[in-house]
Amino acid sequence: MAERADAFRRRLAGAIAAALLLGSVAAAHAQIVATRIWPARDYTRVTFESRQPLDYSLFPLKNPERLVLDLQGEESGAVLAELQDKVAAGDPYISSLRVAVNRPGVMRVVLDLKAEVRPQVFALQPIADYGHRLVLDLYPLVPPDPLAALLELGGQIGAAPPDKRLPGKPAVERLATVVIDAGHGGEDPGARGRRGTLEKDITLLIAQRLKALVDAEPGIRAVLTRDGDYYLSLQARVEKARAVKADLFVSVHADAFIRPHARGSSVFTLSQRPTSVAARWLAQQENDSDLIGGVNLDTRDPYLKQVLLDLSQTATSDHSQKLAGAVLAELGQINTLHKAQVERAGFAVLKAPDVPSILVETAFISNPQEELRLRDRAYQDKMARAMLAGIKRYFQLHPPRPQSPLALN
Numbered sequence: 076m077a078e079r080a081d082a083f084r085r086r087l088a089g090a091i092a093a094a095l096l097l098g099s100v101a102a103a104h105a106q107i108v109a110t111r112i113w114p115a116r117d118y119t120r121v122t123f124e125s126r127q128p129l130d131y132s133l134f135p136l137k138n139p140e141r142l143v144l145d146l147q148g149e150e151s152g153a154v155l156a157e158l159q160d161k162v163a164a165g166d167p168y169i170s171s172l173r174v175a176v177n178r179p180g181v182m183r184v185v186l187d188l189k190a191e192v193r194p195q196v197f198a199l200q201p202i203a204d205y206g207h208r209l210v211l212d213l214y215p216l217v218p219p220d221p222l223a224a225l226l227e228l229g230g231q232i233g234a235a236p237p238d239k240r241l242p243g244k245p246a247v248e249r250l251a252t253v254v255i256d257a258g259h260g261g262e263d264p265g266a267r268g269r270r271g272t273l274e275k276d277i278t279l280l281i282a283q284r285l286k287a288l289v290d291a292e293p294g295i296r297a298v299l300t301r302d303g304d305y306y307l308s309l310q311a312r313v314e315k316a317r318a319v320k321a322d323l324f325v326s327v328h329a330d331a332f333i334r335p336h337a338r339g340s341s342v343f344t345l346s347q348r349p350t351s352v353a354a355r356w357l358a359q360q361e362n363d364s365d366l367i368g369g370v371n372l373d374t375r376d377p378y379l380k381q382v383l384l385d386l387s388q389t390a391t392s393d394h395s396q397k398l399a400g401a402v403l404a405e406l407g408q409i410n411t412l413h414k415a416q417v418e419r420a421g422f423a424v425l426k427a428p429d430v431p432s433i434l435v436e437t438a439f440i441s442n443p444q445e446e447l448r449l450r451d452r453a454y455q456d457k458m459a460r461a462m463l464a465g466i467k468r469y470f471q472l473h474p475p476r477p478q479s480p481l482a483l484n
């Protein structure tokens with residue numbers, strides 16, 4: 076907070092100096108160019124996008140629970156006022172939102188809350204198509220239990236017709252859990268195709284398709300790391316996989332490269348030493364997206380990242396390699412392979428230490444032909460089916476470990 080206040084004072088001093096220098100104080104109105112609300116299971120994110128970094132103050136009010144965000148240097152509330160209509164009916168935290176002029180040069184945003192929240196505010200630097208952003212995340216006081224989703228799912232599985240079970244078999248068998256991770260999301264769009272297709276949208280569609288296919292198979296179930304358009308840090312994805320005792324972790328992406336003719340599918344496993352320059356470059360791109368939530372994560376748990384990064388991969392790298400080989404072989408049936416072998420790169424998202432993990436670059440979104448195919452529902456289905464076939468082939472050769480994932484708790 077002290078840092079924040081210092082930064083604010085520095086910026087204020089700078090603004091005053093600039094105003095004196097220019098002989099004008101009219102520089103700062105209508106800064107906000109866009110507003111967004113991303114409701115998600117774990118938290119709701121409110122984003123204010125602006126031409127210049129925004130100065131703000133945030134404080135809670137009780138009875139009823141509210142959060143007040145004052146935005147300085149914002150004279151016109153026109154764009155800001157649009158936010159009032161963007162609160163989703165099912166938002167877990169916000170019941171309504173109001174925008175009003177508080178005093179000259181200060182717009183006030185009041186969030187009426189359904190319950191007390193743990194707010195976090197941070198600024199993001201401009202990236203890709205986005206300008207400066209002020210992000211307000213509303214977390215529940217008690218984090219939701221990641222196992223709750225699995226138990227809900229277990230209820231559905233338990234509801235299967237009893238006559239389908241063989242005599243003498245236990246009612247609930249060990250189900251293998253595949254965690255499917257749709258890359259990017261929310262404020263992190265990932266790569267962008269020439270026609271404007273966003274990687275985050277494609278990865279979600281393919282991940283959702285793959286989940287439906289996996290869930291239709293006996294003995295396997297799928298859990299998505301995200302099931303909507305919202306941001307999740309890489310570590311949050313890994314935590315989810317661990318929390319549900321994932322047997323496999325499959326992260327779905329769509330590749331991009333500077334050269335538009337780069338094409339084909341790739342499958343990566345983790346390595347401290349990337350196999351190629353391209354793999355190193357790609358890992359850098361994917362890992363950079365973590366910066367988007369980096370501030371947030373670092374304030375929440377400064378040790379988590381280091382712990383994850385320090386854990387050894389030796390126990391599962393062999394199995395990751397086998398899974399990657401199986402999936403790559405299936406992808407080779409439906410698409411050109413970018414590289415004939417499994418590649419290795421240092422992706423943070425693959426650093427789930429006890430779960431065989433792969434990252435699939437389905438195709439190049441930066442290649443105009445592949446971008447078109449990625450947008451096609453039938454092709455998304457083909458991709459998902461190829462990944463499913465690879466996953467099944469892996470499980471045939473390496474059945475899931477016998478203990479129940481829930482028994483460990």
Ligand SMILES: [Zn+2]
Pocket residue numbers: 258259265266274328329361
């Ligand atoms: Zn990606």
